[in-house]
Amino acid sequence: MxxxxxxxxxxxxxxxxxxxxxxxxxxxxxxxxxxxxxxxxxxxxxxxxxxxxxxxxxxxxxxxxxxxxxxxxxxxxxxxxxxxxxxxxxxxxxxxxxxxxxxxxxxxxxxxxxxxxxxxxxxxxxxxxxxxxxxxxxxxxxxxxxxxxxxxxxxxxxxxxxxxxxxxxxxxxxxxxxxxxxxxxxxxxxxxxxxxxxxxxxxxxxxxxxxxxxxxxxxxxxxxxxxxxxxxxxxxxxxxxxxxxxxxxxxxxxxxxxxxxxxxxxxxxxxxxxxxxxxxxxxxxxxxxxxxxxxxxxxxxxxxxxxxxxxxxxxxxxxxxxxxxxxxxxxxxxxxxxxxxxxxxxxxxxxxTDFVIAQGGKVMHGLALIYVLRDIPEIQNFKIIQESLSYTRVQVVAHKKLNPETLNKIEQGFKARLGQEVSIVIEEVVEIPAEKSGKFRYVVSKITAG
CATH class of the missing domain: 3.40.50.12780 (ANL, N-terminal domain)
Structure with a gap:
């Protein structure tokens, strides 16, 4: 030392x-x-x-x-x-x-x-x-x-x-x-x-x-x-x-x-x-x-x-x-x-947590999206699926139906990170099932970082 x-x-x-x-x-x-x-x-x-x-x-x-x-x-x-x-x-x-x-x-x-x-x-x-x-x-x-x-x-x-x-x-x-x-x-x-x-x-x-x-x-x-x-x-x-x-x-x-x-x-x-x-x-x-x-x-x-x-x-x-x-x-x-x-x-x-990729090619840690959701008290559980560079789904289990202001907050938060042209679809669901392995994945990107 x-x-x-x-x-x-x-x-x-x-x-x-x-x-x-x-x-x-x-x-x-x-x-x-x-x-x-x-x-x-x-x-x-x-x-x-x-x-x-x-x-x-x-x-x-x-x-x-x-x-x-x-x-x-x-x-x-x-x-x-x-x-x-x-x-x-x-x-x-x-x-x-x-x-x-x-x-x-x-x-x-x-x-x-x-x-x-x-x-x-x-x-x-x-x-x-x-x-x-x-x-x-x-x-x-x-x-x-x-x-x-x-x-x-x-x-x-x-x-x-x-x-x-x-x-x-x-x-x-x-x-x-x-x-x-x-x-x-x-x-x-x-x-x-x-x-x-x-x-x-x-x-x-x-x-x-x-x-x-x-x-x-x-x-x-x-x-x-x-x-x-x-x-x-x-x-x-x-x-x-x-x-x-x-x-x-x-x-x-x-x-x-x-x-x-x-x-x-x-x-x-x-x-x-x-x-x-x-x-x-x-x-x-x-x-x-x-x-x-x-x-x-x-x-x-x-x-x-x-x-x-x-x-x-x-x-x-x-x-x-x-x-x-x-x-x-x-x-x-x-x-x-x-x-x-x-x-x-x-x-x-x-x-x-996986990485996600923005439209411009920027690679981000999955936590960048998780933090958009984490402080919304109505949200009990969630899963983020990046289907493509232009389309991301967000499954949400909430204690009560999310109001338009909260939905807009989520959408804008995701677009600020992934790109304004990205389509963000928020799906309110009753339950999010586990993977076949029995593990849960909360951020899944179906595209590969370059």
């Missing part, structure tokens, strides 16, 4: 977190000790934190106070983590229906967040400073697994309006100090891809961070141009928010000359797991309990695939207890050769 990185990670960033009333530094230090504990000791820690969480939400969260009373559930009777199965699963619909009751009566500084909407069900929820501290610490710890730290040069290819819309003066100064360069992932035209490659070459980052689809798209473009990107000293490419396919991993690794580290989680569920240099997908067990359940919500044993359900233990102010991620995966009973005792996930089959 060079002197500049040491100053940023050891002095500037801790000061930054202290000013924001975050405990990220102390949490990360504790995690770097507990990651070497054996599974039995980690489970004891989980049980201690779980009991504390359940007692707290029973006392201060109206929704859970009522639910526990209705079920006759008593936190005092929780003797092991498996006793969580006595509680029902939590889904987005339940949170939306009880959003005010989900807030702790003791919460004072909750921040409002939205999911990205790639699941087709955008969700509004709230996060406390405690939750932020733990999520930052978990990501920070995983970065340090790769002998990298805050302050090392980083390129972030991202599409969330939370990040992209927050580039004010102070944020820009902070990013310069942290040596983080944010590139918007929405547009993937040839011109923009050329610019991405130029920026990456100019910055010479030690790490990349972004969607696997976006980084692999940039890698394909570099390959097509015959431009070498494996001589920049990039140590690792961190990817998250989508399923990482083997061909994407291979392409990113080959073009940029570095390993690819998969990350799994989300704004709602938290930082669930991250890949270490030895290939283990380690669960953030100090903060998150992961269950794999069948279609009826019953827990499955190690090795069997099912839906990933998480309980975030640092969410007493807006609880996520047995929260359904909608993703499919399995728990791995093996121990990682890196020596960490953190349990492992395998076969994560997270959702993906």
């Amino acid at each position: 060079n002197l500049y990185t040491s100053l940023i990670s050891g002095i500037f960033f801790p000061m930054h977190e202290r000013i924001k009333s975050h405990e990220s530094v102390s949490v990360r230090k504790e995690m770097e000790i507990s990651q070497w504990w054996d599974l039995k000791r980690l489970e004891e820690l989980q049980l201690l934190k779980l009991r504390r969480l359940l007692f707290n939400v029973q006392a201060h969260v109206p929704y859970y106070r009522g639910l526990f009373s209705k079920l006759g559930f008593k936190p005092t009777e929780v003797g092991c983590v498996a006793d969580l199965a006595r509680l029902p699963l939590l889904d987005k619909a339940t949170i939306r229906a009880h959003i005010d009751e989900m807030k702790s009566e003791q919460a004072r500084t909750l921040a409002r967040f939205n999911t990205g909407g790639s699941s087709g069900e955008p969700l509004i929820f709230y996060i406390s400073k405690e939750r932020v501290s733990h999520d930052v610490a978990a990501k920070w710890r995983a970065t340090r697994w790769w002998d990298l730290d805050i302050g090392d040069r980083e390129i972030v290819v991202w599409g969330s309006p939370i990040e992209l819309g927050a580039q004010d003066g102070l944020r820009a100064v902070r990013d310069r100090l942290l040596r983080t360069r944010l590139l918007p992932a929405f547009e993937m035209s040839r011109q923009k891809l050329d610019w991405f490659l130029d920026e990456i070459r100019a910055v010479r980052p030690k790490m990349l961070f972004g969607y696997p689809s976006a980084l692999s798209h940039i890698a394909r473009h570099a390959e097509a141009r015959g431009q070498h990107m494996d001589d920049l000293g990039i140590r690792v490419a961190f990817v998250t928010s989508e399923r990482l396919y083997d061909e994407q991993r291979q392409q990113i690794s080959q073009v940029f000359g570095c390993p690819v580290a998969n990350g799994y989680g989300g704004r709602d569920a938290g930082f669930i797991a991250h890949e270490c240099p030895k290939g283990g997908m380690h669960i953030t067990a100090e903060d998150i309990i992961v269950e794999i359940v069948d279609q009826h919500g019953a827990p499955l044993p190690y090795g069997e695939s099912g839906e990933i359900v998480v309980t975030h233990l640092a969410t007493k102010d807006f609880p996520f207890i047995r929260y359904r991620t909608g993703d499919v995966g399995a728990l791995d009973s093996r121990h990682c050769v890196c020596g960490r005792g953190l349990p492992l996930l395998r076969e994560i089959q997270g959702r993906s």
Whole structure:
């Protein structure tokens, strides 16, 4: 670690977190000790934190106070983590229906967040400073697994309006100090891809961070141009928010000359797991309990695939207890050769978003269209099908019939991105079926990027 990185990670960033009333530094230090504990000791820690969480939400969260009373559930009777199965699963619909009751009566500084909407069900929820501290610490710890730290040069290819819309003066100064360069992932035209490659070459980052689809798209473009990107000293490419396919991993690794580290989680569920240099997908067990359940919500044993359900233990102010991620995966009973005792996930089959192509040939991340729909409260579910350059269908499941103003808002939002001459047909449907594979695809483009 060079002197500049040491100053940023050891002095500037801790000061930054202290000013924001975050405990990220102390949490990360504790995690770097507990990651070497054996599974039995980690489970004891989980049980201690779980009991504390359940007692707290029973006392201060109206929704859970009522639910526990209705079920006759008593936190005092929780003797092991498996006793969580006595509680029902939590889904987005339940949170939306009880959003005010989900807030702790003791919460004072909750921040409002939205999911990205790639699941087709955008969700509004709230996060406390405690939750932020733990999520930052978990990501920070995983970065340090790769002998990298805050302050090392980083390129972030991202599409969330939370990040992209927050580039004010102070944020820009902070990013310069942290040596983080944010590139918007929405547009993937040839011109923009050329610019991405130029920026990456100019910055010479030690790490990349972004969607696997976006980084692999940039890698394909570099390959097509015959431009070498494996001589920049990039140590690792961190990817998250989508399923990482083997061909994407291979392409990113080959073009940029570095390993690819998969990350799994989300704004709602938290930082669930991250890949270490030895290939283990380690669960953030100090903060998150992961269950794999069948279609009826019953827990499955190690090795069997099912839906990933998480309980975030640092969410007493807006609880996520047995929260359904909608993703499919399995728990791995093996121990990682890196020596960490953190349990492992395998076969994560997270959702993906495709790219779409505008009339002028501009290639955009599917999230560019998803964000048009995500904040419309009437919309419960959706599917976007780009049939051709001149025709896109939008299937929408809504709580009530959409009014002309909302329909026009959707149409104009899509045309602003795809082209004013594109025909946008909005179909209000009762249900959107899954693909034959059982997976849902929320953005489907039937044309191929050039």
